[in-house]
Amino acid sequence: MEAKTANTTRKVSKLAQNIIGSEIIKLAAEVNEKIKNGQHVYNFTIGDFNPKIFPIPAELKQAIIDEYLADETNYPAADGMLPLREAVSKLLKERGNLDYATDEILIAAGARPVIYSIFRTLVDEGDTVIFPVPSWNNNHYSYLNHAKQVMIDAGPESNFMPTAEHIKPHIKGASLLALCSPQNPTGTVFTKEGLTEICDMVIEENNRRGENEKPLYLMYDQIYWALTYGDTQHYNPVSLRPEMKKYTVFVDGISKSLAATGVRVGWSMGPKLVIDKMKSLLNHVGAWAPKAEQLATAKYLSDLKRYDLFLVGQKNNFTNVWMVFIKVFLS
Ligand SMILES: Cc1ncc(COP(=O)(O)O)c(C=O)c1O
Structure with a gap:
C-alpha cells in the first residue's frame, strides 16, 4: 500500500527525482538573461567562448562543411573514426x-x-x-x-x-x-x-x-x-x-x-x-561525435604547426580581452 502511494506521488525514477542540473549552467543562463536585458556583465561563469571573439579555426570550420558536403552523415565508428584516433x-x-x-x-x-x-x-x-x-x-x-x-x-x-x-x-x-x-x-x-x-x-x-x-x-x-x-x-x-x-x-x-x-x-x-x-x-x-566533425578534426590536427599557431593567436586574444576588461574596470 505504501509503495503504491510512493509511486503515485513520484512520477519519475528516484534518480531523476533527485537529480540537480549543473549549477554553473544555471548561473550562466541567469547571467545571459541579464546581458540580454541590457545589463553590462562580465561573464566568468561557464568555460564557454563567445564565437564572435574566439571563433574556431577557419580551416576546421571549412573542413566540417566539406565533410557534410561529401555526405559523411552516417554513423561513425563506435570507438571513433580511425583518422581522428x-x-x-x-x-x-x-x-x-x-x-x-x-x-x-x-x-x-x-x-x-x-x-x-x-x-x-x-x-x-x-x-x-x-x-x-x-x-x-x-x-x-x-x-x-x-x-x-x-x-x-x-x-x-x-x-x-x-x-x-x-x-x-x-x-x-x-x-x-x-x-x-x-x-x-x-x-x-x-x-x-x-x-x-x-x-x-x-x-x-x-x-x-x-x-x-x-x-x-x-x-x-x-x-x-x-x-x-x-x-x-x-x-x-x-x-x-x-x-x-x-x-x-x-x-x-x-x-x-x-x-x-x-x-x-x-x-x-x-x-x-x-x-x-x-x-x-x-x-x-x-x-558519438558526429562523423563529419570527427573527420574534419582529424584533418585539422594533421598539421600541428597550424594548431600551435592557433593557440598562440588564442593567447593574444585572451590577453587583449583581459586588457579591455582591466581598462573598463579601472575607468
Ligand atoms: C573541467 C571540465 N571538464 C570537462 C568539461 C566538459 O567539456 P565538453 O564541453 O567537451 O563536454 C568542462 C566544461 O566546462 C570542464 O570545465
Whole structure:
C-alpha cells in the first residue's frame, strides 16, 4: 500500500527525482538573461567562448562543411573514426609527451560523455569517489553512479589543488580519484612535485591491493591543458610515473583548446580494457561525435604547426580581452 502511494506521488525514477542540473549552467543562463536585458556583465561563469571573439579555426570550420558536403552523415565508428584516433595519438605524442595507440583512445561527443562513461565503467554503487572542491561537476557524476562522495577541501594554501596529504586518509578501498588540471574553476595547476606525490600514493595503494581487487583509478581531466601559457607548465600522471598508465583514464578534447565547445569532439585515453568497456557503454547512449566533425578534426590536427599557431593567436586574444576588461574596470 505504501509503495503504491510512493509511486503515485513520484512520477519519475528516484534518480531523476533527485537529480540537480549543473549549477554553473544555471548561473550562466541567469547571467545571459541579464546581458540580454541590457545589463553590462562580465561573464566568468561557464568555460564557454563567445564565437564572435574566439571563433574556431577557419580551416576546421571549412573542413566540417566539406565533410557534410561529401555526405559523411552516417554513423561513425563506435570507438571513433580511425583518422581522428591516429591524429589524436600523434598530437599526444608530439605535444603531450604521451604514448597511446589508436586502440587505447576513444572518441566521444565532447568531454562530458567521456566523464560519464569513466564513472559508469569504474564505479559501483556505494564505491568511494574522491575529488577536490572546488571542482567541476564531480558531485553530479558521483550522484548518477550512487557513489559515496569524499570531497577534499583544497584551499588557497595549496593553490586550490588537492595534495597527497589531503587524499591519503581516504584512499583505502576507494574506486576513483577524480582530478583536473588546469582546474575548473580556479585555473590553477598541479606542480610536478604535487602530482608526483599523488601518483606514488596511487601506485602504493594499488600494489597493496594486488591483482584480485579492483584498482584505484585516476580520472585525469586535462581538457584545458593546451591553454597553459608563460611559466605555467602542464604535467600529467603518466609522463611523471609511467606505471600510472595502468591506472589513469584521461579526459581530453577540442572544446577548450580550439574554442569548439559546440562542435562536440572529445576523447579519452587509458588502459585498453577500460577504453573497450567505455566504448560498449557509450554505444548504448549513442554519444558519438558526429562523423563529419570527427573527420574534419582529424584533418585539422594533421598539421600541428597550424594548431600551435592557433593557440598562440588564442593567447593574444585572451590577453587583449583581459586588457579591455582591466581598462573598463579601472575607468
Ligand atoms: C573541467 C571540465 N571538464 C570537462 C568539461 C566538459 O567539456 P565538453 O564541453 O567537451 O563536454 C568542462 C566544461 O566546462 C570542464 O570545465
